[in-house]
Amino acid sequence: MRPLLRTAVLARPRDLVTACVLYGSHQLGEALVPVIVGVTVGEAIGRGGPALLAGWLVLLAADFVLLSLSYRFGARASARAKQFAAHELRLRIGRRALDPTGGADRAPGDLLTRASADADRVGAFAGVIAQTVASAAAVLVAVVLLLSASVVLGLAVLAGAVLLLAAATLVARRNVALSHAEQQTAGEATVAAEDLLRGIRVVKGIGAEEAALARYRTRNRAGITASRRRAGAEASVGGVNALLAGCYFTVVAGVGGALALTGALPIGQLVSALGLCLFVVGPMRSVAAFAPALARARASAERIWALTSAAPAVIEAADAGAQRAFPAAPTVGVSELRVASGDAVSFSVGPGITGVVCADGALPGRLVELLARQLDLADGRVLLDGVDVRTLPLDVLRRIMLVGAHEQPIFAGTVRENAGLLTARGDRAIADALRAAHANELTPDDAATPLGDAGARLSGGQRQRLGLARLLAADAPVLVLENPTTAVDAVTESIIAGRLQRLRRDRTTMIITTSPALLAICDRVLYLGAEQVDGSHAQLLETDAYRRAVAR
CATH class of the missing domain: 3.40.50.300 (P-loop containing nucleotide triphosphate hydrolases)
Structure with a gap:
């Protein structure tokens, strides 16, 4: 399963690396916004004149241009990486399903689910990787900047990031099972729907509409229940992450305010620090979202691997390449x-x-x-x-x-x-x-x-x-x-x-x-x-x- 996931994600390595770099550039630009604003407040307004203020505003505008263009082209590269990762898996599924040696027989609805929803989930993971790498880099940059302003604030942000990652990792294993169950029941519902539509004439002919619909409803409800369980688990993780992020920001704001009141932290640096803390909440959530995304991708990759690695029904002989002429009507x-x-x-x-x-x-x-x-x-x-x-x-x-x-x-x-x-x-x-x-x-x-x-x-x-x-x-x-x-x-x-x-x-x-x-x-x-x-x-x-x- 892991080789399949790795191969799919690296289907377009250039696009994946480009997305990581450009997303990282975007996050860096975002991180510099509160720093530039803080310096503007502390230097240009406090001790400078209009010319110095205009210079810092031009720099701020240039930063926004950088982060905007980086996100635009990074999103394009990420989309290409996601699409080609999913496309690679669809090709694998198609080749295995059509392999003349057989052994991968599945209902069309089940194949469709694996080639669509499962392949898309694995493909989406390629985009999550780019966002996670960029977000992790942004968190490190923010920590370094905060440490340069205040060791206490930097360590507080670092502790908050570690706490969020630990909370996400704890539930990742459970999310794999829930995601696998969701995709399995979705495939069964698709198969039931396909059977109903293909046999609709026969079903109507024998008056079995209610029985056929009941069968589909049962499968569909099972799929909805599995989806709710998986979504509920991820929502719980998101709620915990949001709570932890809010608590950490409150602590940082309190500590920073106390330092500013004692004079240990200039007002400009306080503005920068609070802006960085507010900014870093987003990257920290992105990093924390990596574990649930990996859980979904692993569950879907396992389903695809089960199909593509299925043993063939027949074994073609190693020397089966020899050609032989047969008559027009063989015995x-x-x-x-x-x-x-x-x-x-x-x-x-x-x-x-x-x-x-x-x-x-x-x-x-x-x-x-x-x-x-x-x-x-x-x-x-x-x-x-x-x-x-x-x-x-x-x-x-x-x-x-x-x-x-x-x-x-x-x-x-x-x-x-x-x-x-x-x-x-x-x-x-x-x-x-x-x-x-x-x-x-x-x-x-x-x-x-x-x-x-x-x-x-x-x-x-x-x-x-x-x-x-x-x-x-x-x-x-x-x-x-x-x-x-x-x-x-x-x-x-x-x-x-x-x-x-x-x-x-x-x-x-x-x-x-x-x-x-x-x-x-x-x-x-x-x-x-x-x-x-x-x-x-x-x-x-x-x-x-x-x-x-x-x-x-």
């Missing part, structure tokens, strides 16, 4: 894959269309994970033309063998943009795939009609057909489909089956399904049950187990 073999009964399943799929019917309801999902190499299962192997897929580069494997899980994501854009995401073969290939999936008339104008966020304007069947079209447009040598037509009606399913047969006749296609319409057009059907049998759909219908599995 796929699955061996020794355990099913619920404890038996091992082994089969091979060659050119043409092969249907696979699974008696075990969990087997289709395991097959998809194994064939797509989303997981390296201990009990199964996949061979592509006799080559173990674990020896192939992941990008090569997934270019040759495209595995389409049951749920295909639909993105904002048009029908054609969604269908063409996996191919660069041109409009003709996309049009053929859309027609084969019976998805060429989903909207009045496929080329220009936006589908809304995540295809919100489409029904479940339309979304499924568009996802199928995207897979078909890729024209992969091996295509694996898991229940690709469960959301369409029987007539549409029959049309898709016939067109799918014509489009994929020269490739290797495996369809994991129980749909009679799809199984009827398969060149071969495998039934993976208590006994493993294969043949045509018509032949297998003569067996009771197969007939029960595909009956509707």
